[in-house]
Amino acid sequence: MAHTARTPVPARRADAERNIAAILDAGTRLLSVDPIASVADIAKAAGVGRVTLYGHFPSREALVDAVMDHAIKIADRALEQASLDRAPAPETMAALLRSSWEILDRHRRLFVAADRALSTERIREHHNLPLRRVERLIARGQADGDFRADLPLSWLVTTFFAIIHSAAQEVEMGRLDREKVEQVLVRTVLSLLASDAAADLP
DSSP states (O other), rough: OOOOOOOOOHHHHHHHHHHHHHHHHHHHHHHHHOTTTTHHHHHHHHHHHHHHHHOOOSSSSHHHHHHHHHHHHHHHHHHHOOOTTTHOOOOHHHHHHHHHHHHHHHHHHHHHHHHHOOOOOHHHHHHHHHHHHHHHHHHHHHHHHHHHOOOHHHHHHHHHHHHHHHHHHHTTTTTGGGGGGGHHHHHHHHHHHHHGGGOOOO
């Protein structure tokens, strides 16, 4: 009796992992440029067929969700390189702002794609990793007396990200010079967080 040759399971699994990695990379690249990039465009850029893509991600929502997770993990690894627990909090915040600006500028359109496809709660979940890092840094600055403690920690973290996103929008609209973004961000956020800012309030 003739035996039909079968592809070993590990080989099929390796192929699937390569396809998924290619799809996520292509999705991150295309959606960063065009938040309404089609599934067909992403499949083509990844070098796979639409059937293969849908085999891994059954809907556009599932694909965008996976791309967001992929992009945020990349961002978190970059943020992890900052010494959040070593240098003085204001100095670390300045460095973190610079690295965060570069990352969020590169991926800011992903959040537009996410807004179209995912719930607000799901988008918030994707932010949890970088949010925790920033939260830890601001909390350390408060404990050391470098950052104000008269406002809720959660509000300061939210404001941090809101300022960065606003800067990206200002650059895109041509109202803020790209070469001045880092300086503007550092001065704005550090002045907001400064412990002596609380003393100026009535």
